[in-house]
Amino acid sequence: MTTIQSADGVAPIHPAADDPDALLAVNDLKVHFPIRRGIFFKRQVGAVKAVDGVSFSVRPGETLGLVGESGCGKTTTGRAITRLIDPTSGSIRFEGQEVARLGRSQMRPLRRQMQMIFQDPYSSLNPRHPIGTIVGAPFRIQGVEPEGGVKKAVQTLLERVGLNPEHYNRYPHEFSGGQRQRIGLARALALQPKLIVCDEPVSALDVSVQAQVVNLMEDLQDEFHLAYVFVAHDLSVVRHIADRVAVMYLGHVMELTDRDVLYTEPMHPYTHALMSAVPVPDPAKENRRERILLKGDLPSPINPPSGCVFHTRCAKYREVLSDAEKERCRGEVPVLETKRPGHFVACHYPEARQDIALAEDAGVEGETVA
Ligand SMILES: Nc1ncnc2c1ncn2[C@@H]1O[C@H](COP(=O)(O)OP(=O)(O)O)[C@@H](O)[C@H]1O
Ligand code: SF4
Ligand SMILES: [Mg+2]
Secondary structure, eight states: OOEEEETTEEEEOOTTTOOTTOSEEEEEEEEEEEEEESGGGOEEEEEEEEEEEEEEEEOTTOEEEEEOOTTSSHHHHHHHHTTSSOOSEEEEEETTEEOTTOOHHHHHHHHTTEEEEOSOTTTTSOTTSOHHHHHHHHHHHHTOOOTTOHHHHHHHHHHHTTOOGGGGGOOGGGSOHHHHHHHHHHHHHTTOOSEEEEESTTTTSOHHHHHHHHHHHHHHHHHHTOEEEEEESSHHHHHHHOSEEEEEETTEEEEEEEHHHHHHSOOSHHHHHHHHTSOOSOHHHHHHSOOOOOOSOOOOTTSOOSSSTTTTTOHHHHHTOOHHHHHHHHHSOOOOEEEETTEEEOOSSOOOHHHHHHHHHTTOOSOOOO
16 A cells, blocks of 8 residues: 555555545544543643544546435534644545645645535525625635626626525525525635535525525536535435545445445445435335334444444344354444445445345345344
């Protein structure tokens, strides 16, 4: 294995980050939030292991879906990549440059290349500023004088995201949720970044508006050759937009592969469980489909389960594995490994999707297969 500098010294490159075409390569990223107690909170008594060794790459112009239940560390991953927060350890390379340890001023030129948009566009837009000021802020912060002036550039951006450029002087509260997300997109696009981390950009919007915003994002991606890290809490949203999908659970990537492969041949029991929760439009199929229930709540990232962090909720562990196999799940952390070219899975006993397809064809109903 090749070695690279990471924030905590020299770390081997994980295969999922070892991508010669990568625009962004994230290698063994950890973000632990210290829990402090005592007088003046000086004593650290533990840590929230929000992100605990995540590796993936994003190629230019690609959309990587980052999916997992609420609390699994998606937002923290996004904020660490864009360096809104400091990683605890690991490496983040952007166009080959290590950025995990850059300070504020060193990050400034990179801010132009990497942007983030947020789930709640209202709270991320300053309510006291007209949208012209909001969308034009990146020019001022970066000291960039666009051709024709900031006002003209802002109006061009507003038009490009489907807003009326005459509404330059209106305030965020005068816009609908979908329009506010468009404003966020216009601001993110101002400096022509190469990557935008989109944190559940449509989760707070009405279903009817979601598709419009996703379509706009796809158009912008083609036009500006943007790469997206698209964060979502279920698999149905990213199904349309992602080229590849990384499935996260409790601070770890459980499975990472091409979109079509993930949806037709998922190998990780957690992906199977998520998949069985996605509604199927065809009611006949819906009846035959087995539902794999995710029992119990997400365990605390302060004190995650031993071995495979998913073992406390894994249907395969619960219903299929022998005692010896279970012992391995509890005792040994499964590494995110290449099971087939480009298909990474972190599980000691992964599934092949064909098993489920066969069971469905044979008319097996209501059985838990994963
Ligand atoms: N600043 C913080 N301090 C302490 N814990 C945090 C902080 N931010 C997030 N967490 C915790 O880290 C875990 C992952 O959070 P988050 O990245 O927001 O997950 P997601 O976006 O997948 O819902 C959660 O348990 C959350 O409570
Ligand atoms: S390693 Fe074991 S507990 Fe973890 S997902 Fe695989 S089968 Fe389930
Ligand atoms: Mg989040």
